[in-house]
Amino acid sequence: MKLAYYPGCVAQESGKELDLATRWVCRALDIELVDFPNFSCCGSGFIDEANEVLNVALNARNLAIAERAGLDVLTICSTCQGMLSLANLRLGDARVKARVDGALKPIGIEYRGTTKVKHLLQVLVQDVGLAAIRAKVRRPLRGLKIGAFYGCHLLRPADEMQFESGEEPRSFEDLLDALGATPVYYRGRVMCCGFPIQFVKPGTATGIAGRQIDDAKAHGAEAMATPCPLCHLSLDTYQNQAAKSVGHALDMPVFHLPQVVGLAFGATPEELGLPRHLVPTDAVVARIGPTTPA
Amino acid sequence: MAGTTVSATFEVYRFDPKKDASPRYQRHTLELAPHTTVLTALLRIRGEIDPSLALRYSCRSSICGSCAMQVNSKSRLACETQIGPELERHGRIVLEPMRNQAVLRDLVVDQAPFWHHYAKIEPHLILDPRRPMPAGKENPMSPEEVERFKETPRCIACAACFSACPAVEADPGFPGPMALAKLYRYVVDPRDAAHQDRLLAIQPGGLWTCLRCHLCTEACPKDIRPSERIRDLKEMAIRVQGATELGSRHAVGFKANLRDRGLLNEMKLVRQTSGLFGMLGQLGQGIRVARKKPEILSRPRRIEGLDEVERIYAALDTDGGDAK
Numbered sequence: 175m176k177l178a179y180y181p182g183c184v185a186q187e188s189g190k191e192l193d194l195a196t197r198w199v200c201r202a203l204d205i206e207l208v209d210f211p212n213f214s215c216c217g218s219g220f221i222d223e224a225n226e227v228l229n230v231a232l233n234a235r236n237l238a239i240a241e242r243a244g245l246d247v248l249t250i251c252s253t254c255q256g257m258l259s260l261a262n263l264r265l266g267d268a269r270v271k272a273r274v275d276g277a278l279k280p281i282g283i284e285y286r287g288t289t290k291v292k293h294l295l296q297v298l299v300q301d302v303g304l305a306a307i308r309a310k311v312r313r314p315l316r317g318l319k320i321g322a323f324y325g326c327h328l329l330r331p332a333d334e335m336q337f338e339s340g341e342e343p344r345s346f347e348d349l350l351d352a353l354g355a356t357p358v359y360y361r362g363r364v365m366c367c368g369f370p371i372q373f374v375k376p377g378t379a380t381g382i383a384g385r386q387i388d389d390a391k392a393h394g395a396e397a398m399a400t401p402c403p404l405c406h407l408s409l410d411t412y413q414n415q416a417a418k419s420v421g422h423a424l425d426m427p428v429f430h431l432p433q434v435v436g437l438a439f440g441a442t443p444e445e446l447g448l449p450r451h452l453v454p455t456d457a458v459v460a461r462i463g464p465t466t467p468a
Numbered sequence: 469m470a471g472t473t474v475s476a477t478f479e480v481y482r483f484d485p486k487k488d489a490s491p492r493y494q495r496h497t498l499e500l501a502p503h504t505t506v507l508t509a510l511l512r513i514r515g516e517i518d519p520s521l522a523l524r525y526s527c528r529s530s531i532c533g534s535c536a537m538q539v540n541s542k543s544r545l546a547c548e549t550q551i552g553p554e555l556e557r558h559g560r561i562v563l564e565p566m567r568n569q570a571v572l573r574d575l576v577v578d579q580a581p582f583w584h585h586y587a588k589i590e591p592h593l594i595l596d597p598r599r600p601m602p603a604g605k606e607n608p609m610s611p612e613e614v615e616r617f618k619e620t621p622r623c624i625a626c627a628a629c630f631s632a633c634p635a636v637e638a639d640p641g642f643p644g645p646m647a648l649a650k651l652y653r654y655v656v657d658p659r660d661a662a663h664q665d666r667l668l669a670i671q672p673g674g675l676w677t678c679l680r681c682h683l684c685t686e687a688c689p690k691d692i693r694p695s696e697r698i699r700d701l702k703e704m705a706i707r708v709q710g711a712t713e714l715g716s717r718h719a720v721g722f723k724a725n726l727r728d729r730g731l732l733n734e735m736k737l738v739r740q741t742s743g744l745f746g747m748l749g750q751l752g753q754g755i756r757v758a759r760k761k762p763e764i765l766s767r768p769r770r771i772e773g774l775d776e777v778e779r780i781y782a783a784l785d786t787d788g789g790d791a792k
Contacts, residue, residue: 183732185564187768188761211775214730219680220722223702228723228784235776279777330682330692337473340686341542342557361541366634368683374676378638382679383470386636411757450760 175301177248177292178240179207180258183454184403185250186198188411189446192313194422195432198446202310202439203302207248210239210389213411216406219370220326229272233439234285244383246290248297252402255293256327256331256335261333262287273388273462284375295401295431296337299345304352312440313465314354320347320434321395323409325402326366340364342346346401346431353438360393362386367400367408375391383408384420391426397458401431415444427455440465475501476551478509480521481564482589484573491571493562496562502552506544506563507535509551510575521749522574530689533626537575538564543628543687561659566631568644569639582627585643589651596661613658620653622690627685635677642677643670645694652697655704667705675702676715717741727781730771734764 200207213236222229236258249255265271266289278285292300297306321373321374324343341364346391347357368382386410390398400406408416410428417424429437432445437459448455476498483491496513497657507525525535528547535546540558543566554561569577601607629645630636637643651670655663675698684694688709702719711720721740724734739747747754758765771777 183734183768186731187734188757190761190763191646192502211769212771212772214777215726215732217726218722220719220730221726223680223699224706224716224719224723225785226699226703228781229783231778231780232646232726235780262746272785277780279637280783283776326679326681326683330697332683340682342540365683366679368679369792370679370681371635371715374713374739375639378635378677382634382638412753413763414756452757452760462729 175204175297176206176208176223176245177297178243178245178438179209180213180216180236180247180249180288182249182251182254182403183218184407189403189406189430191359191450192406192430192432193252193431194445194447195436195441198441199432199435199439200321202436202441203298203306205248205297205302208243208245216251216254218430219257221259222260227273229257230261230264230270231277233258233389234265234274234278237261237285237287237291238283241286241289246292248292248294250401252293252325252328253404255291259289259335261293262289268395292339293337293401295328295345295349298435299349302445302468304348307349307352307435308323311353311436312467313438313462315350315434315438315462316354318355318462319358319394320350320355320429321360321390321393322350322363323390323396323398323400323405323428324364325400325405326364328401329364340454346399350399350434353434353436355415355434358390358393360389360395362378367402367405369404369408372408372412374413374441379408380412380415381419384416384424386401387413387416387424387426388420391424391434395426397427397429397455399429399431399434403430406430413453425453427451428453429455435461470751472501474502474552474555476500476504476509476555477560478513480510480513480558480574480604481562482521483571483572485571485783492773494521498552502550502555504546504551505643506537506539506549506551506554506561507546510546510563522572522576522606524576531624533624536566536626536628536689538562538566543567543631545626545628545689546691557596566627568631568633568636568640569627579627581640582630582644585624585647587648588725589647589654589666591650591654593654593657594660594662598661598691607659609658610613610693616656616658616699617653619690619692620621620649623649624690624691628687628689629692632683632687634681634683635679639673641673643674645678645698646687646692648675648701649692649694649697652701655701664708667701670701671705671709671713671716675705676718678702694783712748722783727778727792729768730774730777731768734769736767 217229330340350357368379372379479493530548544642682695711717718741
């Protein structure tokens with residue numbers, strides 16, 4: 175499998191561990207990632223609020239870059255996935271397409287709409303398949319109770335994202351099960367992490383994050399895992415502030431999606447960038463059993 | 469399938485705050501056809517087993533919007549939710565009152581906060597004197613003008629979106645999806661004179677608390693898509709008034725930020741939104757994060773083909789919003 179790799183901004187900057195883990199897992203699964211140094215930021219939902227057509231045009235340019243190479247796009251962020259998919263969808267509207275073409279054609283960019291946008295979770299569950307994932311597991315996450323935290327834009331609006339139920343998804347839990355872990359079902363798993371208003375209403379935002387972590391904990395989760403680096407910022411990087419907002423310690427290790435896969439495949443914490451997390455993951459990782467030789 | 473029934477287990481939330489110390493769940497198992505609606509099942513439970521069960525309903529046809537409740541944690545109209553798919557997914561049906569509104573009894577909530585926010589947006593036409601009502605006629609609109617309402621006039625005010633909204637849960641001052649979708653309807657109404665005032669009035673504490681999580685759009689039984697209309701309101705507010713709120717400053721700042729290098733400059737964004745003073749307030753957190761993630765202190769690389777990005781901005785960001 176060969177895909178145009180769209181890491182998004184955070185995985186190239188403060189969330190570098192996500193990029194590291196993605197590359198490790200894709201190597202293990204023989205997924206070839208093609209880098210495009212000309213991809214721009216997806217606008218993260220904010221440019222969409224300020225100027226919808228501009229946002230669509232910027233992402234049409236990103237999609238056209240992959241299109242020229244004849245590749246589908248791999249995202250590793252729920253928000254990137256949402257914004258790129260939404261551009262594909264909105265360009266189905268002839269009026270939007272005309273305005274976007276008017277900006278792209280003079281600079282020699284043609285958007286045709288032939289490229290699919292897939293999040294790593296989709297690729298793992300739908301294209302690689304759970305059986306193939308199971309076959310790669312060398313260090314099952316046996317006994318580890320993990321709460322998946324999806325991130326809104328990977329799922330919703332469900333009729334537009336065309337992935338799975340917007341309120342009752344199960345792909346991540348199925349994946350955790352294939353890795354040997356025990357998935358924890360809790361209401362907060364499909365809720366918002368608060369990140370979109372982190373800079374606007376910090377106290378409200380971190381309160382929302384704290385509520386979801388509390389919910390996961392109340393249902394028995396010892397760790398959480400997310401396919402979105404923005405959720406990871408809310409749940410891990412700002413967890414100290416979330417704890418302040420809910421008024422008690424949270425101490426919840428939070429993994430990026432490819433980190434849980436990598437751990438089960440036998441990668442070391444260093445190879446997955448785990449020491450970069452704000453909330454230490456070592457105690458949870460230490461509880462995973464030994465690696466069986468390949 | 470006609471004739472076949474399934475054994476359906478319901479766990480119904482029961483609570484009378486005047487008498488009970490805490491809620492309990494009452495379990496009932498009924499033999500029902502899979503296409504039975506939750507409301508039909510509840511009426512059988514009340515009619516045949518326990519007449520003390522309190523619930524709200526009227527039309528039974530998803531028109532009146534009275535019977536919204538949580539069905540297996542999703543905000544739904546009981547009258548249009550069939551039991552079959554719920555049983556397949558969950559093996560049982562847990563029925564609870566809507567969220568974000570206090571329970572009066574069992575499945576009935578106090579909708580005062582929901583109506584309070586609705587009343588505040590002044591949900592009636594404030595006629596534009598420059599477009600007077602023609603004598604003896606309705607005030608006509610062209611089909612193109614009507615199209616701008618999108619799906620919003622279909623709203624039945626069931627409050628399912630209000631129940632599903634995490635921003636309402638975290639901040640009771642946030643008007644919620646329905647009030648904002650209704651507001652949109654008046655803002656784009658060509659007969660209404662107050663759209664600028666309406667946008668101005670809603671912004672402080674209103675618009676920019678929306679998390680764009682789209683849970684309201686999933687919950688809405690009429691496909692009003694409140695989250696998408698709130699997005700429209702945000703863009704209109706920026707175009708009409710410029711970036712006057714922290715929220716709009718963040719959106720406009722993000723737009724300017726990306727233009728520099730093609731990728732987000734995280735540190736600069738904090739400065740753009742919060743200002744230098746706000747940045748100082750986050751100094752401790754910044755140092756803490758930078759110890760593990762030193763990249764936050766450096767600028768991102770400049771993407772290749774940045775000139776293309778620049779030309780897209782030049783073509784499509786002419787009325788910007790940065791200025792008015």
